[in-house]
Amino acid sequence: RRCALDSTDPCTLVAGRSDAASGTGIDALKMPEGVAVAADGTVVIADTVNHRIMRCPKDNPAGCAPLQSITGQGAGANQLNQPYGVALTKDGEYVIADQRNDRVQICKDNTDPCVTLMGTGIAGSGANQLNKPYAVSVG
Secondary structure, eight states: OBOOTTOOSOOBOOSSOTTOOOOSSTTOOSSEEEEEEOTTSOEEEEEGGGTEEEEEOTTOGGGOEEOTTOOSBSSSTTOBSSEEEEEEOTTSOEEEEEGGGTEEEEEOSSSSOOEEEEOOSSOOSSTTOOSSOOOOOOO
8 A cells, every 4th residue: 555644645556455464466465575666656565375475556556567587486687585685776677586596686668687786695694695685776
């Protein structure tokens, strides 16, 4: 839900279902964790247990769609395994904390391969290893 702090208007549903039921359909989220907002007001959500990133237009919850570059659950370049955090670059790319794959991915909203920014896919404390990243931020 989106709520204006300086308004008496009620909150607006921007993604998921109004009955709060979780699921795998396009109108449902399952354990959403990270949220980012694009300059145009699009809400981007790490839909953790559905292993996807959802893009929801500012005023159209029915218009939510998964990021095109993500093909499902797994460890491949264009797969996620419980994404927790998401941030947006100034160029419109998506930086994703891919928690169960122990990596941070950068993806576009097209069919180009995602690129691993950090992590080897194996949890650890080495120079390029992560252990279940939960959040990302872009400065």
